[in-house]
Structure formats: C-alpha cells, structure tokens
Amino acid sequence: MRFWRLRAAVGEKWGRLLRDNSPVVKGDHVTFLIPHHNSVEFIDACLHAVRRHHPDSRIIVADCASLRDQYQGARRACERHKAELRTGWLRHGHTGQLEYLLSLADTEVAVFLDQDCVLLRPLTPLFDHLRQGKLLVGPRDFMTLDHPRFVSRFPQLRGKPMRFGRSFIHASLMVTDPAGIRDVAGRRPFYWRSEWDAEYTDGGARGEKYYGLCRQLRMKKPGSILPLEHRHTGYGKGVVYLHDGAAVAYHNWYSSSVRYRDGQLDLVDVSWLRDEAKRFLDDYWHDELNFDLPDLFSKSDDRYKKMFLK
Numbered sequence: 001m002r003f004w005r006l007r008a009a010v011g012e013k014w015g016r017l018l019r020d021n022s023p024v025v026k027g028d029h030v031t032f033l034i035p036h037h038n039s040v041e042f043i044d045a046c047l048h049a050v051r052r053h054h055p056d057s058r059i060i061v062a063d064c065a066s067l068r069d070q071y072q073g074a075r076r077a078c079e080r081h082k083a084e085l086r087t088g089w090l091r092h093g094h095t096g097q098l099e100y101l102l103s104l105a106d107t108e109v110a111v112f113l114d115q116d117c118v119l120l121r122p123l124t125p126l127f128d129h130l131r132q133g134k135l136l137v138g139p140r141d142f143m144t145l146d147h148p149r150f151v152s153r154f155p156q157l158r159g160k161p162m163r164f165g166r167s168f169i170h171a172s173l174m175v176t177d178p179a180g181i182r183d184v185a186g187r188r189p190f191y192w193r194s195e196w197d198a199e200y201t202d203g204g205a206r207g208e209k210y211y212g213l214c215r216q217l218r219m220k221k222p223g224s225i226l227p228l229e230h231r232h233t234g235y236g237k238g239v240v241y242l243h244d245g246a247a248v249a250y251h252n253w254y255s256s257s258v259r260y261r262d263g264q265l266d267l268v269d270v271s272w273l274r275d276e277a278k279r280f281l282d283d284y285w286h287d288e289l290n291f292d293l294p295d296l297f298s299k300s301d302d303r304y305k306k307m308f309l310k
Contacts, residue, residue, distance in 0.1 A: 012087055029108040030127070031058040033101035034083075034115060035094060038066045039255040040073030042116040042277075045284055047081035049119040060104055062097045064088025095209040098171060098190045105178040112138075114172035116255035116277075118284065120240070120247050126175045129226050135184065135217055137175040139241045139251075140227035141165030141208070147232040149292060157267060162237065162253075164202050168214045169227060172251045173241055184224070185216040234292030236276030237268065247296055250289075252277055 032050050036043050043061065050059055061083050063071055071087070078085040092100065098112065109127050113119075126137045143163040145151070151158045163170065181189055192212040199215070200207045217224050230239040233250070240247035257265060258273045265273065283289045291297055 012085065030054060030111060031060060031105050031107045031109070032083075032111045032113060033098075033105060034059065034061045034113045035097040035101065036061050036063045036066060036074050036115045037094075037256045038070045038259055039115045040070050040077065041281055042118075042252065042255045043074050044077040044080070045118050045281055046113060046115055047077055047083050050083075050113070051081050053119050053122045058107065059083035060086060060101060062086045062088065062101055064092045064097060093209065094171070095190050098210055099188050102176075102178060102181070102189070103187065105176075107178070110176045110178040112171055112174040112176065113249075114251065114255075116252035117172045118250045118252075120249055123175060123248060126243060126248065130175065130177045130180075133224065134226045135177045135180045135221065135224040136169055136213065137226040138169035138171075138173050138228060139230055139239075141168045141170040142202075143170075143230050143232070143239055145232055145237065147234055147292065149234045150232065150237070153272075154268060162266070165207060165211065166202050167218070168202070168207070168211045169225065170251075171208070171210055173228075173249050180224075181213070181217075184221050185213060189213045189216055231293055231296065234290065235280040236273050238276070238280060240291060240293070240296070242296075245296075247291070247293075250280070250291070252280060 032054070034043070034046060047059060047061075050057060059078075059081065061074065061078055063074055063085065064087070066074065075085050077083075086100075086104070088097075088100075101112065102110065109130060111123060129137050141163045142161065142165060144159055144161050145154075145157050146159055190210040190213045192207060192209050192215065196212070196215055200211075214225060228241045228243055228248075230241055231247070232239055235250075236252070237254070238250055238252045241249045241251065254265060254273055255277060258270045258277070261270055263270055280289075
C-alpha cells in the first residue's frame, strides 16, 4: 500500500469533520460524480466545463489508483474548480468507484462523468427526462468510427464498431435519479452478476462490469432508460453525444490508457491518440473547438458562438 495515499485520505477525512462534513459547494439540485485515474489534463477541462455550465452544482471526484503526480494535479484542479476530492487508500476498479460515488449523492439529480468527458452545454434538458419518469439518461454504448479525417488515416477501420453494448449505457455520461435507482436496484446497483452472463448477446470481447445497472432497470422498471446517440468527430476517436440533435458533451476516450504506453491501442497509433487529445485540449482552452461536423456546428450559428463563451 502507498502510505502517501493513506495519509491523504486520512487528512481529507479530518478536513471534512472539521467543517461538519458540509460540501465545498452544496449544490442546488445536482451533483456531478467523476472517477479519476491518471489524466490530470482532462480532469481539469472536465471540471472547468461543469463549473461553466452548472456553476452551482456540487462536484465530487474519486481517485483510488492514480500515480502520485497525477493525483496531486487532480487535487489542484479540484481546488481551482471548487470540487471535492475523495481519496481512496485501497484500489478499486471503475465499477467500484461508481458504487462509492452513488452512495454520496443526496441531490435530486446525479450526473456521472468520465474524466475525459467535457460538457458542451447545460444538461438541463436531460434533467427534465428524470422528472418525467426516466431513471437513467446517457449514450448508447454502441459506437462506430466513420469521420472522414479518421478514415483517411485508418481506412481499414471505416465503420468498425468501437463499442458493442447496444443494450447498455456507457458510463462516460450518465444522468440519473439516485433515489429512484436505489429504490429499484438497491444500494449497489452497478455490478454485473455472473448468473446474467447468458443474457449478454451484444458481441465484443465482454460486457462492462457496471452494465448491471442497465440490466436491473430494464428488468425491474422497463422504459426507465433513455439512450443518447453519438457522432464521431474530427478529434481522434472522440465522439459527441446528442440530445434532440444538439451535442451536449464530448468524450475523448483513452485519456489514461495512452499516457504511459507506446505502440498501438485497438489498431490505432498511441502517439497519434496522444497528439489528438492534446489538440482537443489546446482548442478547448483557446475556445477554438472545431469538431469538423458542419451539420451540427456552424460557425455562423449563434448557439455555437455562445457555447464556449467564458
């Protein structure tokens, strides 16, 4: 066990006790829940976008496995954007962090974000679906690679599925009713159970462990899931998630996987994926994002101009 992490976790606990466990920002009715692992550049952009579009929300970041320099960078990002950092001193996988973060949500709405998922506009229209009875809104976990810029570089991957979970929601963006989920699926709803394996027919190497949430909602409360579709963008393998024809968030993929490796990842050069991530971040911080999707983003469209105003 890394003792620096244990010291940090104990220090955070004492800090919360000294302020009577009150959050840094109480939040109006929404809490953002973000697992972090070795991607300080993206967690900074992710938190910045949340504060830009939901300035009064509560934000909780969980980190249980990052290297020390990445953890320290995430802590500084949390301080800048008034987010709470919860440091785990034992290793937990992604699904374990989702379970833990859900246990902290006490607001009407809880939004799970991957560290490299960056909001492009307020999610308020998605919250309305919860008030109409949905318990989970998020991107369908079936995604293909078809952007012309990507295909010109990797023609052998044209139209190839990158994700296979047609019947499930990807955890990079999950808008949830936390109380409703607990009522239907219990207090640990995410884990997939081995007895359900025969039901997984979506293809691919395997399903995600957190698919258990979708399975339980589908069986116990049919109609409570609203899937969003995606579009592949001009940034690497990055996609935007759509609601009513508008892009609500950008998801980069691989933000921690490409940091410390070389060669290829899923048949794509890791160095190129790193360069594309850097290009997105540079454009984000300079308010010059260009997803190269002219039917969705028109430079003359006032909505586009307003999207990235500070």
